[in-house]
Amino acid sequence: MGRGKIEIKRIENATNRQVTYSKRRTGIMKKARELTVLCDAQVAIIMFSSTGKYHEFCSPSTESVSPSPPLFPLRFYDLLHPALNYNCIISILIASCCSIKGIFDRYQQAIGTSLWIEQQRMGEDLDGLEFDELRGLEQNVDAALKEYHVITTQTETYKKKVKHSYEAYKTLQQELGLREEPAFGFVDNTGGGWDGGAGAGAAADMFAFRVVPSQPNLHGMAYGGNHDLRLG
Amino acid sequence: MGRGKIEIKRIENATNRQVTYSKRRTGIMKKARELTVLCDAQVAIIMFSSTGKYHEFCSPSTESVSPSPPLFPLRFYDLLHPALNYNCIISILIASCCSIKGIFDRYQQAIGTSLWIEQQRMGEDLDGLEFDELRGLEQNVDAALKEYHVITTQTETYKKKVKHSYEAYKTLQQELGLREEPAFGFVDNTGGGWDGGAGAGAAADMFAFRVVPSQPNLHGMAYGGNHDLRLG
């Protein structure tokens, strides 16, 4: 559809390539908009030119251009995945550039259940946060990880204390020539013994989690398999 | 471009709407493919018809159709976000339906750094996992959460043991009429006392994390702020 027919292969001349990109991009975006209006469809288009310029289209009829390179506004979402039997909540950070959220909304509507737990922070853009708030986010992560460190260290410390106190108790008994049952409080019912194999194992496994700051009102939902936990 | 000019507004007749959707979808997909080839561009298109049928296009030149409703193959990614000073790794579960990954790859190329840490499991599709493997994934999550439960319970248990052993020791001392210093092992240097205020606080805060199963080789990277941790 031009003065001459062209073969569909890479345009080697950079200028021509850019011009063609620009024209055809406009054409596709227009067609996408028409499609959504005419056919009540949902369409998302994301594209980069060979020079890195970014364009997007998201139904209904929103189109935007970013300078190159763009800084996507990012949003947090939580997802309950049916393949994981809704047991697993996974935090998702998605660029609002692409209408994934809308697409997933449609998907979950089709399967008749909700995949999404929208976080309270959903409305916010990370890029829009003030510096202090970003520092706060960072500190949340730091604080939480430190807290994990504290709790594991504590466990080890208490184990050592129990061991030492038991030894002190035994010494005292021996000094007195007693042969009593171990007193309540010294029985290790975890099966791990004093040197805490369970503790070390736990430490390794706990790091197998990825940690993400989240909302208090969602706490504990990932565990226990509440299959009825759905929105909408 | 047809026998007659049409106004761009919703086609009320469902059959005509469907036919038009099908024709125009084909047209857009073709144009997208041409654009990627001609202009060396990167394009991702996702669309749902009004009947819920799903179509996608991802450069380079891959097009697919899913039955309605589709089950997206899902992939895990880890993201290092510059807005969080690369301190925060966030696990992302993304539908491979949309070429977000490719788009982000392009983005990070543009900003000259890497946002992504591709997980080893990246190549796998959740939907493609065998039932046993899915069970395994579930169990991973379960096991890890139980492990957290164990470690916190353990801390409390050990605190109680220390308290009881201390009491037993004191009783023994008193029976002997001794007035010694407390033995090593009984000093609580956490400042929390026997009833473990620190433990309870930690429990509440630990739940403020979202847990996601991940790869062992990435362990600990979220903490400590290794800013040089980049691929590519």
Place this chain on the structure above:
DNA sequence: GTACCTATTTATAATGC
């Protein structure tokens, strides 16, 4: 629902400014 048909509209390649 799909596949072909064709008159017509629309997109755009080549060109000039």
Place this chain on the structure above:
DNA sequence: TGCATTATAAATAGGTA
């Protein structure tokens, strides 16, 4: 680089099978 023109190729509306 960007904008307008225009001849032409391509897409498609409305129809039929």
